Amino acid sequence: MSSQKYRSTEVNMSNQPRHELLLVAETVAREKGIDREDVVLAMEQAIQKAAKAKYGMDRDIRATIDRSTGEVDIQKCLTVVEEVQNPLVEINLSQAKERNPSANVGDVIYEMLPPIEFGRVAAQSARQVIFQKVRDAERAQQFIEYKDRIGQIISGLIKRVEFGNVVMDLGRTEAILRREDTIPREVFRVGDRIRVYIADVRPEVRGPMIFLSRTHPQFMTKLFEQEVPEIYDGIIEVKAVARDPGSRAKLAVYTSDPSIDPVGACVGMRGSRVQAVVTELQGEKVDIIPWSSNPATFVVNALAPAEVMKVVLDEENHRVDVIVEEEQLSLAIGRRGQNVRLASQLTGWNIDILTEAEETARRTEEHANRTKLFMESLDVDEMIGQLLAAEGFATIEEIAYVPISEFSNIEGFDEEISQELQTRALTHLEQRDTKIRKECEEMGLAQDVMNIDGLTPEMLLKLAKNGIKTLDDFADLAGDELLDIIGKQSLPLERANEMIMAARSHWFADEETPQSV
Numbered sequence: 001m002s003s004q005k006y007r008s009t010e011v012n013m014s015n016q017p018r019h020e021l022l023l024v025a026e027t028v029a030r031e032k033g034i035d036r037e038d039v040v041l042a043m044e045q046a047i048q049k050a051a052k053a054k055y056g057m058d059r060d061i062r063a064t065i066d067r068s069t070g071e072v073d074i075q076k077c078l079t080v081v082e083e084v085q086n087p088l089v090e091i092n093l094s095q096a097k098e099r100n101p102s103a104n105v106g107d108v109i110y111e112m113l114p115p116i117e118f119g120r121v122a123a124q125s126a127r128q129v130i131f132q133k134v135r136d137a138e139r140a141q142q143f144i145e146y147k148d149r150i151g152q153i154i155s156g157l158i159k160r161v162e163f164g165n166v167v168m169d170l171g172r173t174e175a176i177l178r179r180e181d182t183i184p185r186e187v188f189r190v191g192d193r194i195r196v197y198i199a200d201v202r203p204e205v206r207g208p209m210i211f212l213s214r215t216h217p218q219f220m221t222k223l224f225e226q227e228v229p230e231i232y233d234g235i236i237e238v239k240a241v242a243r244d245p246g247s248r249a250k251l252a253v254y255t256s257d258p259s260i261d262p263v264g265a266c267v268g269m270r271g272s273r274v275q276a277v278v279t280e281l282q283g284e285k286v287d288i289i290p291w292s293s294n295p296a297t298f299v300v301n302a303l304a305p306a307e308v309m310k311v312v313l314d315e316e317n318h319r320v321d322v323i324v325e326e327e328q329l330s331l332a333i334g335r336r337g338q339n340v341r342l343a344s345q346l347t348g349w350n351i352d353i354l355t356e357a358e359e360t361a362r363r364t365e366e367h368a369n370r371t372k373l374f375m376e377s378l379d380v381d382e383m384i385g386q387l388l389a390a391e392g393f394a395t396i397e398e399i400a401y402v403p404i405s406e407f408s409n410i411e412g413f414d415e416e417i418s419q420e421l422q423t424r425a426l427t428h429l430e431q432r433d434t435k436i437r438k439e440c441e442e443m444g445l446a447q448d449v450m451n452i453d454g455l456t457p458e459m460l461l462k463l464a465k466n467g468i469k470t471l472d473d474f475a476d477l478a479g480d481e482l483l484d485i486i487g488k489q490s491l492p493l494e495r496a497n498e499m500i501m502a503a504r505s506h507w508f509a510d511e512e513t514p515q516s517v
Contacts, residue, residue, distance in 0.1 A: 022040075022065075022067070022070045024039075024043075025039040025040050025043065033141060033172060034141050035141075040067065043065060044063050044065055045063075047063035047065075047072060047074065048061060048062060048074075051063055051074050051113065055076070055113060058088045058089070059076055059089065060076065060077040060078075060088075060089045061074065061075070061076055061077070061113070062074075062075050063075075072115065073112065074112070074113040074114075074115065075110045075111060075112055075113065076110070076111045076112075076113055077089070077109070077110055078090060078091040078096075078109045078110075079091070079106070079107075079108055079109075080092075080093055080096045080103050080104065080105050080106060080107045080108070080109060081093070081105060082105055091109055093105055096109050142172065142173050142208050143201060143203050143208035146198065146201045146208060147201045147208075149198050149201075150198050150199070150200065150201055151198065151218060151222075152197075152222070153196065153197055153198075153219070153222045153223070153226070154170065154195070154196060154198060155193055155194065155195045155196070156169055156170045156171075156175065156193065156194070156196065157169045157191060157192070157193050158188050158189065158190055158191060158192045158193075158194065159174065159190065160190060161188055161190065163179070164179035164182070165177065165178050165179055166182065166188050168194075168196065168212065173208070173210065174210075175196075175198075175210035175211070175212050176209065176210070176211060176212065177212040177213070177214065178211065180215070181199070181211070181212065181213040181214060181216070182214055182215065183215060183245050183246040183281065183282050183284070184245065184246040184247075185282070186214070186246070186282055194214075195223075195280065196212040196213065196214055196219075197212065197213045197214065197216045197218060197219035197222060198210065198211075198212060199211050199212060199213040214245070214281075215243065215245035217241040217242065217243050217249075218241065220241055220243060220249055220281065220286070221238045221241055221251075223276075223277045223280055223281070224238065224251065224266060224273075224277055225238075227268075227273045227274075227276050227277055228265060228268070230255070230260065230262075230265045231253075231266070235255055235257060235260060236253055236254070236255045236260065236262045236265055236266070237253065237254050237255065237291075238251060238252070238253055239252045239253065239254050239291040240252040240291065240347070240348075241346070242342040242343075242345035242346040243284070243342075244338055244341075244342060245281075245284065246281070246282055246283075246284055247284060247285070247338065248284065248285045248286075248287070248338055248342065249281075249284055249286045249287070249342070250286075250287045250288075250289060250302060250342045250345075250346045251266070251286060251288050251289070252289055252290070252291040252298070252301075252302070252346055253266055253288060253289075253290065253291060254290065254291040262290060263288050263289070263290055266288045274286055287304060287305075287342075289301045289304055289346075295313060295320070295347070295349060296311040296313060298347050299311055299320050299322065299343065299349060300322075302343035302346045303322060303332050303339065303340070303343045303351075305331065306324060306328050306331040306332035306339065307324065307325070307328050308322055308323070308324055308328075308332070309323045309324055309325060309356065310322075310323040310359075316489055317350075317489065318348075318349055318350060319349065319350045319352065320350070320351050320352070321352050321354055321359065322351055322352065322354065323354050323355070323356055323359045324353060324354070324355060324356075326355050326356075326357070329353065332353045333353050340353055367386070367389050367390070370385075370388070370393070370394060371385040371386050371388075371389045372385070373385075373396070374388050374389065374393070374396075374399075377424075377425070377428045378396075378399070378421060378424045378425060378428065379424060380421070384421075387410050387412075387413075388410070388421075396425050396428055397425075399421060399425040400422055400425035400426045400428075400429055404418045404419065404422070407421070433457040436457035436458065436460065436461050437450065437460070439461060439464075440457070440460050440461055440464045443464040443465070443469070444464070444469050445460060445464040445469050446469055446470045446471060448471045449463065449468070449469065449470065449471055449473075449474055452474070452499060452502075452503065453499075454491070454495065454499055455486075456490075458486075459486040459487075459490060462485055462486050462487075463485060463486065468485065471503055471506065474500065475500060475503040475504040475506075475507065477500055478500070479493050479494075479496040479497040479500060480493065480496075482496045482499070482500065483496055
């Protein structure tokens with residue numbers, strides 16, 4: 001600390017006595033809903049700016065306000081150096097030791113400066129600094145407050161409507177309800193109070209942007225949470241929601257308590273609970289269905305009120321075929337496909353609706369296509385081809401690699417016939433792979449790519465057709481990009497990433513090779 005200190009006796013901050021500075025800070029902090037410390041820091045910066053204007057902008061001047069008494073100190077800071085290059089901010093070691101015997105190079109010597117009087121220009125400048133810092137602190141506080149409230153329902157007053165976008169007054173700040181986030185045909189009037197869902201909060205230069213929604217699926221979930229105590233208490237869980245805003249919605253609910261009917265609890269006595277939600281959503285019809293861990297059962301429930309005859313799951317492609325009677329077809333699909341579309345969103349499965357006749361025709365076509373495939377690829381007659389298709393074989397690979405015992409259930413197939421079929425299947429696959437590899441070579445696919453373990457000839461052909469022809473091309477891919485090219489069901493993502501990392505190994509090998517002198 002320097003040997004000379006000048007204790008400030010008066011700092012006129014907008015003509016306020018020193019002890020009133022803290023009262024002003026308290027008042028501003030309370031009105032703006034921010035921390036008093038942020039206001040005091042803004043005051044310190046304002047005083048510091050005024051002091052620099054008086055003593056020199058190139059000097060390192062700092063101002064501090066005592067948090068207990070409101071006492072203001074203005075200090076000039078000098079860094080101790082061996083050789084002074086900038087005397088405005090530096091001091092040599094010998095001079096520093098005269099002021100503080102324990103000073104060392106790198107220390108900072110503080111010199112107290114006399115207090116300053118704020119003239120009209122300085123006071124105006126100080127006010128601007130304080131107002132700006134207070135606004136910044138207020139915006140930061142608002143961002144933190146509303147970011148923590150994402151996913152909640154709030155109510156606010158409509159302040160104005162601009163080209164279909166609604167600006168809402170939330171009290172201390174404004175928020176926007178964009179046209180695409182409003183329910184179709186919904187009419188808003190200035191001064192109306194409505195409930196909205198906080199969908200997102202983003203920091204912007206002019207303050208946080210709060211985006212609201214009345215079409216978000218979770219808006220309906222939160223409305224039910226307010227109307228149904230069992231959902232609020234966690235006894236009933238909302239598992240999934242799908243909405244066509246303003247028209248129709250589906251809500252899947254579940255409870256582990258066998259004594260509670262989750263659907264009935266959400267509907268309420270004489271439909272009172274669900275009707276309150278429907279009214280808020282401008283008449284949007286809500287189907288409440290029981291959730292099930294069994295995908296087939298869940299899909300059947302989701303397609304209500306249509307009655308389903310049969311469900312066929314394709315877990316590999318995450319598809320499900322739903323067979324209904326002819327008179328139930330339009331009900332299952334819904335107007336403009338609404339019912340099946342919402343059911344698909346709700347369950348996460350791709351749903352195809354078929355009548356019994358359409359399913360029979362499709363199965364007949366699939367059977368015929370498989371029979372033809374086996375006849376052409378294995379050089380067998382139609383009877384054998386039909387027997388293989390009827391047994392459930394779908395590809396040549398299945399015939400080539402299944403155990404011989406798998407053929408024992410087929411009438412008339414002995415071990416000799418089964419062995420011959422497998423031999424022909426293996427021969428066909430070998431010929432097909434050779435043909436594909438030759439095609440890949442003609443397209444310029446590098447041999448080191450063709451040698452990557454785990455890539456089938458079909459995958460190699462897809463890579464070549466997509467311009468992935470060298471090892472570097474392959475190594476530049478991300479795992480999900482590779483799966484987009486060869487098919488998402490072809491490999492697990494973890495395996496795809498391992499293959500790419502193995503292809504990148506030669507990059508690091510090149511870096512480690514010592515340079516020849």
